[in-house]
Amino acid sequence: MANTLIEAKNLKKYFSTPRGMLHAVDDVSFKIEQGTTMGVVGESGCGKSTLGRTMIHLLESTDGKILFKDRDVTKVNKKELIKLREEMQIIFQDPFSSLNPRMSVRETVIEPLLLAKRYSKAEAGQKAEEIMSTVGLDERLWNAYPHELDGGRRQRIGIARAIALDPSFIVCDEPVSALDVSIQAQVLNLLQDLQEQKNLTYMFITHDLSVVRHISQNICVMYLGQLVETSPSKELFKAPLHPYTKALLSAVPSTDIRHKKQRILLQGELVSPVDPKPGCRFAARCNHACERCHEPQKLEEVSPGHFVSCCRVKELN
Amino acid sequence: MSAAKNVKKQKKNESMMKLTMRRLFRNKTAMLGLTILVVLLLIAILGPLIAPYSDIEQDLMNCYGLPSLQHPFGTDELGRDILSRLIIGSRASLEIGLVSIAGSAVIGIIIGCLAGYFGGTVDNVIMRFMDIFQALPPMVLAIAVCAALGPGVNNCILALIISGVPGFVRMARASVLNIRGMEYLEAATAINCSTARIIAKHILPNALSPLIVQITMGVANSILSASSMSFVGLGVQPPNPEWGAMLSAGRNFIRNYPHMVIFPGVVIMITVLALNMLGDGLRDAMDPKLKD
Numbered sequence: 001m002a003n004t005l006i007e008a009k010n011l012k013k014y015f016s017t018p019r020g021m022l023h024a025v026d027d028v029s030f031k032i033e034q035g036t037t038m039g040v041v042g043e044s045g046c047g048k049s050t051l052g053r054t055m056i057h058l059l060e061s062t063d064g065k066i067l068f069k070d071r072d073v074t075k076v077n078k079k080e081l082i083k084l085r086e087e088m089q090i091i092f093q094d095p096f097s098s099l100n101p102r103m104s105v106r107e108t109v110i111e112p113l114l115l116a117k118r119y120s121k122a123e124a125g126q127k128a129e130e131i132m133s134t135v136g137l138d139e140r141l142w143n144a145y146p147h148e149l150d151g152g153r154r155q156r157i158g159i160a161r162a163i164a165l166d167p168s169f170i171v172c173d174e175p176v177s178a179l180d181v182s183i184q185a186q187v188l189n190l191l192q193d194l195q196e197q198k199n200l201t202y203m204f205i206t207h208d209l210s211v212v213r214h215i216s217q218n219i220c221v222m223y224l225g226q227l228v229e230t231s232p233s234k235e236l237f238k239a240p241l242h243p244y245t246k247a248l249l250s251a252v253p254s255t256d257i258r259h260k261k262q263r264i265l266l267q268g269e270l271v272s273p274v275d276p277k278p279g280c281r282f283a284a285r286c287n288h289a290c291e292r293c294h295e296p297q298k299l300e301e302v303s304p305g306h307f308v309s310c311c312r313v314k315e316l317n
Numbered sequence: 318m319s320a321a322k323n324v325k326k327q328k329k330n331e332s333m334m335k336l337t338m339r340r341l342f343r344n345k346t347a348m349l350g351l352t353i354l355v356v357l358l359l360i361a362i363l364g365p366l367i368a369p370y371s372d373i374e375q376d377l378m379n380c381y382g383l384p385s386l387q388h389p390f391g392t393d394e395l396g397r398d399i400l401s402r403l404i405i406g407s408r409a410s411l412e413i414g415l416v417s418i419a420g421s422a423v424i425g426i427i428i429g430c431l432a433g434y435f436g437g438t439v440d441n442v443i444m445r446f447m448d449i450f451q452a453l454p455p456m457v458l459a460i461a462v463c464a465a466l467g468p469g470v471n472n473c474i475l476a477l478i479i480s481g482v483p484g485f486v487r488m489a490r491a492s493v494l495n496i497r498g499m500e501y502l503e504a505a506t507a508i509n510c511s512t513a514r515i516i517a518k519h520i521l522p523n524a525l526s527p528l529i530v531q532i533t534m535g536v537a538n539s540i541l542s543a544s545s546m547s548f549v550g551l552g553v554q555p556p557n558p559e560w561g562a563m564l565s566a567g568r569n570f571i572r573n574y575p576h577m578v579i580f581p582g583v584v585i586m587i588t589v590l591a592l593n594m595l596g597d598g599l600r601d602a603m604d605p606k607l608k609d
Contacts, residue, residue, distance in 0.1 A: 053503075056507065058503055058506060058507060082509050085507060085508070085509050086509070088507075089507060089508075090503070090504070090507050092500040092503070092504065093500075094500060097498075097499045097500045097501065098499075098500035098501050098503075098504055099501055099504075100501045100505075100518075100519050100522075100523070101523065101605065101606065102333070102522040102523055102603075102604075102605060103333075103518075104605075107333075111505075111508060111510075112508035112509070115508055115509050115510060115514075116509070145605040145606070147605070147606050158504070161504065161508065164508075165508070
């Protein structure tokens, strides 16, 4: 089972802005095993989506490596990229902007099949129909246009497009955060069913902790472009180690009224991700910050599979 | 599956192009516009065969003739039959109006899409070039073209194309920038769409609506500017007729002989109206959001 499908090694993605270099993803390393789901959580603007897009090469990485099936895919030529993209896909957050309003459901789903040049027109049509049924789109909707459908159905089209070429790795960029709760559950179940059937590997980006707990085996917590903690999700929810993760988890509303939770309130503002100082970026808001926090931090393994990037992790826990 | 169901399914499965055409043909306004345009084009083609009089022969005994049975649209300051001049002038006017707008629309939309899609340096370079073109008054540009290439209808069209391009570039670019941030473009990249395909399939169809309106409106302007171009030797030279030129010649006599401007004006108006009706119909037919 422990078969790493994709691995990021010191991955960096900087954007040059008029005010300086924006460190959207800074020195992030993690592994995702075949057939599992890696949840990526963090507040808005912390670089989750950038990380996802960099992983599947929609954005060129600045530095570092991405090992996909043990091959570095950060530097590939055009031909290899085309092959690579058939194996890595993305599902977007907003089902209203992720579908071309002038293309019918069928056209949207069939497009990747035709572009891959593996199928004849008739075969592609047949395959598209299969996929549309797989994701639960009624036959009567096949020739509909996106504006005629609700969010959940639109998201199903997005999923159909992503799985059309049988990829092995899919980045789900907040696929359910734009949906109603009832429909969220349907879409999540669909994603899990597909994972089981096709042995898919997901990188599931979200800011909804209950969703990530439900769907993922492992979790990465990001803060301003840095990976602060990564761990199997059960362990993370039971015993978070990094001060930021603790604060984040303490913000999850609980349904258990007997269980009084200590809410950790964070003080201060987010520091700017433009030309940040070395050291822990959370230090400015951390209750436990000390001198050493302003030196560069290292991701350390505290228990099997549980990595934390905090110099005081041992004394605090 | 029964045969009836099969037929129905095939009908629903038709391509975007066929669907657009079917919806366009069902739109009565658009069809009226198309009919008028076809009639105008037929008149332009048949021109000399159906004109009752010669277009350049003067009849100085009959100057400023009001509309009558012999001359339904009256005669002009040199006694020429206005109806005949309109019929024969339609060829030059329609050619100039339609070809120049088609030319600047095609060039402008392509350049505008590139500028909007690629952004950054490409955008900057293209837009600064367009600023230069727009800084030149169309008349000065026309004189330059005339001096370089000599007079003639074709050079007139060229001058009009050049002066029309920047407007289309700006409009297309603005339209594309609206779409640029949409996730379906990213999705298209992720499924290996080439840049050309992204622009043609995903950007253009969604950016076209405001451009169609500008295209249909542009034809009138083009016909009118062509008349001022003949002033510097570009375009149709007197005594040959052309709608815009007839309109500006009649302007001097508008107080006493309004028929000299009314008829060319009405013909230009009808042309533009027909184009607008067709254009609006086309825009609606291409929009899947409007149910049929």
